[in-house]
Amino acid sequence: ISKSISNLINSSNKTTTNPTTENLNQFYKIYTNRLQYFRPKIKEEATKKFPSKSTFYNKILDIQPTNLSQSIKKNQEINSIDPETFCWAIGTIYTEMKYKPDILNQVSQDLYGLPERPNNYVYREGNDDSEDSNKEIMFEDESGRIILQFDHTNIEKEILVTGVVVGILGYVDINNDLQVIDYCFPPKLQPPTVENVKQENSKILLISGLDLSQDTNIEKLTTLQSYLSGAINHNYNNESNNLVILGDSLLSYNNLAMFNEFLSTVIRAKTITLIPSLNDPSDRLFPQRPINLKLFDRLLQLNSNDVLSLQTNPTYWNSFKVFLEAGDTINDIVKYGDYNNDSDRLEIMKNFIKWQNFAPTAPDTLSIQPFDINEIDDPFVLKKEYPRAIIFGNQPSFLTASYENVELIGVPKFATTNQLLELDLNSFKYKLIQL
Template sequence: MAIMETDPATMNRRTATTEDLGKLQENFVVKTRDYKQQYAHLYYMRLMLMQPLVLAQAKRKWASLDPKAKYVEKILDVQQGEISYLVGTIYMDMKLKPNILDDITKDHWIAAQPDRPKYIDDTDSIYLEDESGRVKLTGVKITNDFFVTGVVMGVLGSEDPSGDFKVVDVCYAGHGPQEQHSLMETDEEDKHIALVSGLGIGGNDFKPLELDLLSEYLTGEIGGVKEQTNCTNIVRVVIAGNSIVTPPPVEDDSKAKKYGYDRSTFVTAPTMIFDSFLQEVCSSIDVDLMPGESDPSSVTIPQQPIHPALLPSTRQYSTFHSVTNPYWGSVDHVTLLGGSGQTIDDIYKYVKSDNRLEMAAKTVGWRHMAPTAPDTLWCYPFKDRDPFIMSQAPHIYFLGNQDKFATEMVTGADGQRTRIVMLPSFSSTGTIALVNLRTLECKTVSFSTTKPKN
C-alpha cells in the first residue's frame, strides 16, 4: 500500500468575513402565514416598485432616440397614431398554461393533464397591463424576443387602428446598483466559495461513495499536499437544495415482499445520511443549507429554512446555517444571491429557447428573479413587498439543480459585474462549482466512482 505524501506542517483553513444583509435576507422570511389576502397585492407592489426604475431607463434610452415620443402614464390613455411609451406588467395569454379556475370547474373524476415541459403555442398573445387596463402588443420586436408573465417592462411604439400597440423597442429596469468589493483590486491570495446542489440522498441517482469523496474534499482529507492546500482556500459551502429525496412508494404490489419487509430494498433514512455528511463538513467549514423542491420545507417560495431538529448532530455546530430559498448572503463583501432552481424551471416553460443560462441572465436585466410567481410558480401572497425584486445586483448569482453546468459574466450599463452560475445536480453529474471571491472566476470539480470508458 502506497503512503500518501503529506506536509508535516499544519494546514489552516483561510477565514472570511460575513455580513448581515439585513432587510434583503429578511424579505424572504415569512413570519406569519396568512393566506387570506389576494395575490393582486403582490402584483400591485411589484408594479409600484419597479415602474420608476423602468421609466428612468426608458427616458434614458428613448429621449434622444425619438424626441416626439411621450410617456403615457395609463395604458388606457394611449392615443391612436401617436408615438409614445408605456410601462406595465407583462401578461402572457397562453392556452396551454395551467389555469386553476379551469381545474376546479371540471368534474372531480376527470384526470388532470400531465405537466407540460413547455406552455408555448402559436396562438399565444402578449399583453401589457397596469392598474387602468391592458393592451395587446404586436410587432417584429415582440415576435423576435421572449417574454414571461410578471416582468415589468417599458415599450415604445404606437396604437394601430385595431387597438393593438405596435412595439418598436422595449426596455427593462436593468441591473441594480452594486458595491464594488475591494478584493478584486488586491494581490491577496485567492479564496473560494463552493456551490453544490442536488445531493439527491435517497434518490435513484444517489452514489454514497461520491458523497464521501465530496465530504473528504471539502474537509481537506483527500489528495496530496497541493490538493489539500487548495482546499484550505475554500471558505464557505452553499448547498442549493434537493439534498434529500424521499423514495417513491412501490407501485407494483407483485414486486413487494409478501411477509415483512424486503431487506434488499432497505434504504437508510436519507436525513440520517445527510446529517452525518453535514456534521463532517461543518466540523471544518461554514455551510449554508438551502431547501429545494424535494426537501422537507414549505412548498411555496420563498421556502423557509429546513428545521434544525431534522439534523440533530449538525445543529450543534455554529458553522451550520439553515437559510431560505432564495437566499442572499455576503462573504468578504461579495454578495451572493441564489435559488434551488424552481424560478428558472418555470421560466423555461414560457419560452422556445432551451438556454437556461440566457434565461438567468434575463432575470438580472429584468431585476426580478421570479417574475412567473404567483401566476404559475407557487409563492406566498405578500401584500407589503415583493421579495423577488433584485434591489441590488449580486456579485454571484447561482441557480441549482440544472441539467448541466454553465457560467457567464454579465455586465450592467454602469459597470456592474455579476457571475452567473448554473449548478448541475451532484447526484447526476458529481460536479460542484468553485467561485473565486477575488476575481469571480468559476471552475468545476468533479467526483466519480465509476470506471471511465475507453
C-alpha cells in the same frame, strides 16, 4: 436583502388564512407595488430612448388605433413608418400559456396543496404544439390589458415573462393588438461597491442537485463523501473548508436518513451551509424558510452552531454582496417557451439584472408566500446597487457570465454531471471539479 427576505417570511406568518379574499389581494399587491415602483424609473429612461414624436399613454386602456397605424403592413420597414404613428406605455407582462397551472384560481377555490408543476407551460411531450398557438403575451396595468404581437422580425424578441415591468413602444394594428417596436427597462443601477469586501475564508465549495433517492448510485455518493472528507486522492484537492449545498438535495422526504448520513460524514471535514429548494423539506412557497434542524440526527443538531448553517432560499451574504438561489426562479422561467439550452439560461440570468427583479413570475407560476409589504421592502427587487454576484443552483451544466459588472454563475446538478465548483468569493476565480 437578507433582512428583507426575513421580513417577508415573518410577514407571511401574519397573513390571513382566508384564501378567497385577502390572499388574492396580497398576490395582486405584489404586482401593483412593483409596477408603481418601476413606472417613474422606466418613464424617465423611455423618454430619452423612444422617439420624441411618439405618444405616451398613462393608461394602457387609453391606447387607441389610428387610421395610419392600422394601415401599416407586417413586412413594412420600421424606418419607413412615421414616428408619430408610434405610442408607448409602461406596464407589466402577463403570459397566458396552454399548460400553465392556475395557482391563483386554486387559492381562490380554497384548495389545499399546490398544483402539479408541468415540465413546460407551452409545450407538452408527444403533442404537436406550436408556441404561437399555445402562448399569448399581454401588456397590462391597473386599467386593462392589450395583446402584444411581434410581427416585425427585425426587432429583437426579448424573453418576456409574467411579472416583468417594461416600457413598450409600438403601434396598434388592424386587429387592435400592440405591435412591438422597442422595449425600455429600468435605468442601470450603481455598480456593486467593492470597498472592504476582501474577506478571509473566501473559498467555498458549491454543490447542488444531489437528488438523493432509492435509485441513487451509492458508489458515486461514497466517492463524493470521500472526496469532501479528504480521504481519496484527486487531480484537484480542494482548498476550501466550507461546503454550500444549494438545493434539490432530496427527491423524496423518505430519503432523509441517507441525507443525514451524508451530512454526518462530511461535517467532520467541512462546515456546511444548507440552502433548500422547492423540492426539499421546507416551504413549498418562495422564499423558503431554512430546513428545520429537528429533521436531522442528534449529532448534527448538537454541532449545528459550529459547523452547520441552515439558511433561507434565496439568501444574501452581505459581507461578500453575493445572492444565492437554488435555481427555482430560472427553472420556472425556462418553462415559458423553448428556453432550456445554456444560452437561454444565461440570457435569463442577465435579464434578472436588466429587469432588476429576481422573481418576476411569482406568484403566477412560481408559488410564493402571500405577503403584504410595500415595494420598498420587496426582497426580489433590486434597489440602489447590483450585487457582486448571483449564484444559481441546479442547472443542467456549469454556466458563467459577467453582465453589468455582476458575476452570474450556474452550479450544475451533481446527480447528472458529477460536478461541483470551488469558488473564491473575493476574486470569483473558480475551478470546476469533475469526480
